[in-house]
Amino acid sequence: MIKLTDTQTIILSAGAQRPDNIALPLPKGLAGAAAKMAVSKMIEHGWLQEVDANLRRGEPLWRETGDGHGTTLVVTDAGLLAIGIEPVVVKTVAAIRDHAAKAAAPKPPSQRAGTKQAQVIAMLQRSDGATIAEIVEATQWQSHTVRGSIAGVLKKxxxxxxxxxxxxxxxxxxxxxxCDHKQ
Incomplete structure (x- = not known):
């Protein structure tokens, strides 16, 4: 088994828990020459890799390259193995996390045909529109319900x-x- 320093273990463990295995930010108190030396050794061992940072996604910068771009540090599969984590497990957990985030995203509201709401929408889409009284007569709703439906459901x-x-x-x-949708 590979012998890691406490600092190396902390950097790799923290990176393994972050999205895309990003190793930054480094532990508090590790800065300047000490940080550069620790990271250089970890890159030499193949535990960390310097990759282009995606600033649009807010990835933290390790260093600027001078051409307007920057790099970040990513824990490699070898780095995960060094702390006793199978890379497949990390990728599976990340995939589950991504799937849960996508599943939690609310689906846009849809209109159902044959409902009173659809009937109100059809009345409002007529060339001459509709008054509250006409909608009340057609739906058998109270006038305050019609106004609330227009303001809350249809508009918002x-x-x-x-x-x-x-x-x-x-x-x-x-x-x-x-052209019925807001732009």
Missing amino acids: KLGLLITTQKVEGRGTVYGIPL
């Missing part, structure tokens, strides 16, 4: 653009223009 949740205009003889007419 579904992101539909609702227009209003005063029409003599009808009152306030609500409508959804053909």
